[in-house]
Amino acid sequence: MMGEDRRIETVVIAAPEAGDRLDRVLAARLTDFSRSRLKTLIIGGHVAIGDRTIRDPGQRVNANDRVHVTVPPPEPPEPQPEPIALSVVHEDDDLLVIDKPAGLVVHPAAGHWSGTLVNALVAHCGDSLSGIGGVRRPGIVHRLDKDTTGLMVVAKSDRAHRSLARQFADHGRRGPLERGYLAFVWGGPDRPRGVIDKPIGRHPQARDKMSIQATGREAVTHWETVQTYRGKAGEPVAALLACRLETGRTHQIRVHLASIGHPLIGDPVYGPGFRTKAALLPAEAQSALAALGRQALHAYLLGIQHPSSRKALVFRSDLPADLARLHKALGGGTIDLARR
Structure with missing residues (x-):
């Protein structure tokens, strides 16, 4: 056979x-x-x-x-297939786009050898995976943190993997690649939009963290204020920002927003000093924040060029239930994602 x-x-x-x-x-x-x-x-x-x-x-x-x-036929996958439910936004012979839930680790690693997105994808795709590097496995070209929700594209073949990898390496400078995030942050920025251009490298003391480093890799984040949330006394206490990435560094948005004094709500790594601000929130918002249990970050926009048809594909994802609840509890109104 x-x-x-x-x-x-x-x-x-x-x-x-x-x-x-x-x-x-x-x-x-x-x-x-x-x-x-x-x-x-x-x-x-x-x-x-x-x-x-x-x-x-x-x-x-x-x-x-x-x-x-x-x-030869692709070797059996090293990650074992596991029947984990996936929210599939788009799928064809070359790729699939999924809406990742919070709590799902993308790739098997120390401490997470099973129950990952890769395990789920191997089970979901089955024989439709033609093999990445000769192994029947999905091609991961970008990642989201375990507790970040939203859109991810995954390659199903070597050809698609190379095409998507080139697009992400180019960061959309010469193509249609787009990555947009909705970020709930502490405080209200003093201007409607801005650009954070600060290099990011591994933290010199805490190796599981990233930080702004003069010798780090180039990192550029564009942001604009979508809505400002006010506290009990009417003062700006939090905001919803739309962020676009010009580079793709580990923890980029989390590190960049913390560096300008507006860390992500719920971020235990880069925003622990802002926990006391929760007392300024309305009671319903405090309850929603306590139930959140993660950084308030959602990858709502993904634009790519299809590896075969060369057509530009654009996908958008609404806020997941936990962030939608937080947004409502903070007094937020309708968010028009089509404009962003």
């Missing part, structure tokens, strides 16, 4: 390609595969020139050589 599942690609070397490396020629011809994947296939004995197996990616090819690439 394993042999029946294999796909064989044949490449005939043209004269201009003669003398070039085998892996380079195959990468130029077999664009569904990354060069690293092709190198793995060569080293693994899955490539032959004529009837001779080649295991050297640097093997030089001759004009009129016939190169046969045998692609």
Whole structure:
């Protein structure tokens, strides 16, 4: 059965390609595969020139050589499939977009080897995963913190994974990639919008935290005030901000907003010093905050270019129930996501 599942690609070397490396020629011809994947296939004995197996990616090819690439079926996934319910916003042969709930870890890691989004995706996609790097697994090109909700795109094939990875690496500078977040923060900013351009690096003492570092990586966040919430005495006590990312650093929004004195409501890592402000909130808002149990951050907007059709796709997600309750309890009105 394993042999029946294999796909064989044949490449005939043209004269201009003669003398070039085998892996380079195959990468130029077999664009569904990354060069690293092709190198793995060569080293693994899955490539032959004529009837001779080649295991050297640097093997030089001759004009009129016939190169046969045998692609084995994807290996079983290392993360095991688990029947975890997913909110699927969009799915096709190349990708799927999900609305991640709070509390769901994206990728297996120490302390979270099961019950993750990857485990759920392996179960949901099944055989529709064509394999990322030869392993039947979903391609994660960006992540959301465990307690951040909202939109994520996941690749189902090597080709889609490469396309989406390029888009996220470019941060939308030359394409339609967009990432928008709704952030509930303490305090009311003194202007309607702004840009935070501060480099972020690993915290020098607390290795599980990030911080503003002169030697850190470039990080840029654009924000604008959507609504301002007032306390018992009518003073601005909190606000809802719409944030757009120009870069994608770990904890970027959380670190950036804390750096300008407006940390996320409910953030136990970057905003613990603002817990006393909860006493300024109306009673209903205090109750909603106590029930929240997480940072108040939601990825409401995701725009990508489809890997196959090249069409721009835009997805929006309403506030989840816990943040909608907080918004209402704070006295917030209608949020028009289509304008943001």
